[in-house]
Amino acid sequence: MSITYLEAIREAQTRALQENPDVFIYGQDIAGFGGAFKATKHLARDFPGRVLDSPISEDAMMGFAIGAAIEGMRPIVEMQFADFSSIAFNQIINQAATHYWRTGIPCPLVVRLPSGGTAGSGPFHSQSMESLYAHYPGLIVLTPATVGDAYWMLLEAIEINDPVIFCEHKFLYYHLKAGALPTVEERLPIGKARITRHGKHASVVTYSAMVHEALRAADELARLGYEIEVVDLRSIKPLDTDTVLASVARTGRLLVVGEAFPYGGVTAEVIARVTAEGFHLLDAPPKRLNARDTPIPYHPNLWAAHRPTAATITEALRELLGF
Amino acid sequence: MTSAPVALPGLPDGITAGRFLEGFHFMLLARTLEDKIAALYHSGKITGGVYLGRGQEAFSAALAVCLRQGHDIFAPLIRDQAGRMAFGEDILDTARTYLGSVKGPMKGRDGNIHRGRPDKGMPAMISHLGAMISVVCGMLKARQFRGISDTVGATCIGDGGTSTGAFHEALNLAAVEKLPLVVAIANNQFAYSTATDRQYACKDLVDRAIGYGAEGYSVDGTDLAACLAVFDKAVTRARTGHGPQMVVGNLLRLCGHGAHDDGSYIPETIKSTPLGQDCLKLARQKMIDHRWATHSELEAMEAAAAEAVQQAVAQAQRDPAPDPAAETWQPLASRWLLETDHPTT
Numbered sequence: 059m060s061i062t063y064l065e066a067i068r069e070a071q072t073r074a075l076q077e078n079p080d081v082f083i084y085g086q087d088i089a090g091f092g093g094a095f096k097a098t099k100h101l102a103r104d105f106p107g108r109v110l111d112s113p114i115s116e117d118a119m120m121g122f123a124i125g126a127a128i129e130g131m132r133p134i135v136e137m138q139f140a141d142f143s144s145i146a147f148n149q150i151i152n153q154a155a156t157h158y159w160r161t162g163i164p165c166p167l168v169v170r171l172p173s174g175g176t177a178g179s180g181p182f183h184s185q186s187m188e189s190l191y192a193h194y195p196g197l198i199v200l201t202p203a204t205v206g207d208a209y210w211m212l213l214e215a216i217e218i219n220d221p222v223i224f225c226e227h228k229f230l231y232y233h234l235k236a237g238a239l240p241t242v243e244e245r246l247p248i249g250k251a252r253i254t255r256h257g258k259h260a261s262v263v264t265y266s267a268m269v270h271e272a273l274r275a276a277d278e279l280a281r282l283g284y285e286i287e288v289v290d291l292r293s294i295k296p297l298d299t300d301t302v303l304a305s306v307a308r309t310g311r312l313l314v315v316g317e318a319f320p321y322g323g324v325t326a327e328v329i330a331r332v333t334a335e336g337f338h339l340l341d342a343p344p345k346r347l348n349a350r351d352t353p354i355p356y357h358p359n360l361w362a363a364h365r366p367t368a369a370t371i372t373e374a375l376r377e378l379l380g381f
Numbered sequence: 382m383t384s385a386p387v388a389l390p391g392l393p394d395g396i397t398a399g400r401f402l403e404g405f406h407f408m409l410l411a412r413t414l415e416d417k418i419a420a421l422y423h424s425g426k427i428t429g430g431v432y433l434g435r436g437q438e439a440f441s442a443a444l445a446v447c448l449r450q451g452h453d454i455f456a457p458l459i460r461d462q463a464g465r466m467a468f469g470e471d472i473l474d475t476a477r478t479y480l481g482s483v484k485g486p487m488k489g490r491d492g493n494i495h496r497g498r499p500d501k502g503m504p505a506m507i508s509h510l511g512a513m514i515s516v517v518c519g520m521l522k523a524r525q526f527r528g529i530s531d532t533v534g535a536t537c538i539g540d541g542g543t544s545t546g547a548f549h550e551a552l553n554l555a556a557v558e559k560l561p562l563v564v565a566i567a568n569n570q571f572a573y574s575t576a577t578d579r580q581y582a583c584k585d586l587v588d589r590a591i592g593y594g595a596e597g598y599s600v601d602g603t604d605l606a607a608c609l610a611v612f613d614k615a616v617t618r619a620r621t622g623h624g625p626q627m628v629v630g631n632l633l634r635l636c637g638h639g640a641h642d643d644g645s646y647i648p649e650t651i652k653s654t655p656l657g658q659d660c661l662k663l664a665r666q667k668m669i670d671h672r673w674a675t676h677s678e679l680e681a682m683e684a685a686a687a688e689a690v691q692q693a694v695a696q697a698q699r700d701p702a703p704d705p706a707a708e709t710w711q712p713l714a715s716r717w718l719l720e721t722d723h724p725t726t
Contacts, residue, residue: 118550125519219714
């Protein structure tokens with residue numbers, strides 16, 4: 059028996075609907091059709107009236123969820139693709155994110171963003187939006203990289219009394235499998251980064267699908283005798299600076315990898331924190347690797363050269379190790 | 382004061398003189414308060430914007446007096462002081478928010494017309510126009526999930542706000558969900574300085590209602606009795622399962638966009654049309670004409686309003702301002718997820 063990353067997301071939603079009568083799901087094509095990626099397959103059948111198709115109105119979808127949340131419901135909004143959350147940007151950053159601060163009334167909701175690139179998806183179905191949302195106070199931004207995290211972090215997100223941006227990676231939906239879900243005792247709480255692979259020569263700090271590219275790069279370099287530590291941030295906001303600093307303290311070298319565009323963003327944030335708080339720990343200038351600073355290309359050949367991969371991460375690590 | 386039976390001359394069916402008087406009371410209170418707030422702004426006592434509902438009090442108050450406090454939802458916009466008060470907002474909430482008291486509902490974190498008490502059915506507006514409509518839709522849906530089916534949600538907007546995508550998306554969503562929503566559009570002829578001929582090209586904004594599958598009404602927004610009648614009907618229709626209701630009030634903003642704006646671009650030619658009549662004066666005159674109140678009773682009301690405003694403003698001015706050292710600076714309800722122990726955050 060095995061479970062995919064996508065199935066874990068569906069299982070988490072099933073459990074939340076079962077256990078909490080305040081949970082409902084709202085999004086495009088999610089009811090009878092089960093969602094563009096089938097993350098809500100059969101949920102409308104199993105939970106009548108609680109999995110609702112929305113019009114193609116991302117702004118109103120978010121406003122609707124916010125209104126329900128401030129009345130005490132626990133809405134989950136499925137954006138069909140993370141890219142389309144740009145239409146809901148205003149409601150997310152100005153309404154949901156400011157609500158508790160302004161009024162003292164919590165706004166507990168989860169926005170599920172099918173994020174990141176897949177071959178052939180092009181500029182408008184491939185984006186990684188986590189840095190944009192992390193910029194705004196009042197939001198929690200999560201980027202699960204594993205099947206177990208997809209499950210437990212989504213369940214925990216639904217319990218959080220604040221708006222949560224849940225960035226699930228489309229590339230992992232079908233390809234990433236686990237034998238079984240971790241038990242509740244094995245789960246790592248939101249806000250803690252995970253040392254996915256221990257090493258002593260350099261740290262790769264990354265998140266989401268790039269964790270798996272970094273692990274492949276670490277495998278490659280292991281053949282040359284290098285032990286690369288891979289840190290999975292899991293949560294972009296809050297960001298577990300302590301675990302990152304501890305890793306850099308062990309290795310002295312830092313590469314930060316993200317699939318999002320390079321300007322600003324998570325990779326810049328991590329490097330800013332490490333250089334400000336752990337400059338003395340560094341034996342080499344910290345490096346970062348992002349997607350290229352162009353829109354995301356459609357053709358698989360171009361796309362493969364646009365985002366970081368195991369090969370480009372390996373190359374960046376070689377430079378870092380050679381400093 | 383004179384108590385009056387139903388269906389008096391000068392009043393539409395179903396609107397009592399008592400309800401007219403109630404509407405007038407909140408119009409008067411709002412005007413009195415806003416005149417004071419504007420004076421405080423011009424004397425430098427208020428930081429930030431001041432937005433007035435002058436000329437829109439009848440339309441705003443009439444909607445809110447048709448709602449059930451503690452049960453319905455009212456999401457006001459920037460010119461709804463009268464509606465806010467009619468829905469039960471404490472005069473101190475207004476004074477404290479404008480004057481920056483830490484004791485106000487926003488504690489100095491937000492100001493002026495952005496105040497609200499969502500737990501009392503009054504969400505706190507954001508500045509982005511149209512954004513509150515879908516929020517009210519979601520609040521209504523939450524009530525339905527909880528088995529409460531007779532809550533009405535009302536919200537206000539202006540002619541300019543109808544041009545936003547948020548307005549369109551939310552009206553369409555409300556109709557798809559057949560929600561008990563009442564949208565009051567104060568067609569006050571100017572969005573900041575932009576006249577309606579640069580805002581929309583349809584013949585009448587109410588024509589949009591049918592396009593959404595909503596029921597639409599057009600009313601003289603200077604006429605309190607007519608506003609009470611139309612909102613009474615719209616709220617009843619919404620409450621009894623007839624889906625979203627759109628009410629367009631035709632009136633003129635009798636001031637600038639904010640206290641900082643003298644509105645000098647508003648031509649005299651429109652001020653002298655029926656749109657430019659002062660709803661408060663019209664309502665007052667009507668009460669005298671129909672002998673629902675005497676001159677002395679009205680003067681007593683005006684004196685009481687002035688006294689209430691004076692007391693609220695005096696109290697707010699005595700209140701402490703927010704102290705940056707005492708502010709928590711915590712934007713999350715989930716305290717354990719705050720990053721507070723790193724110098725770079």
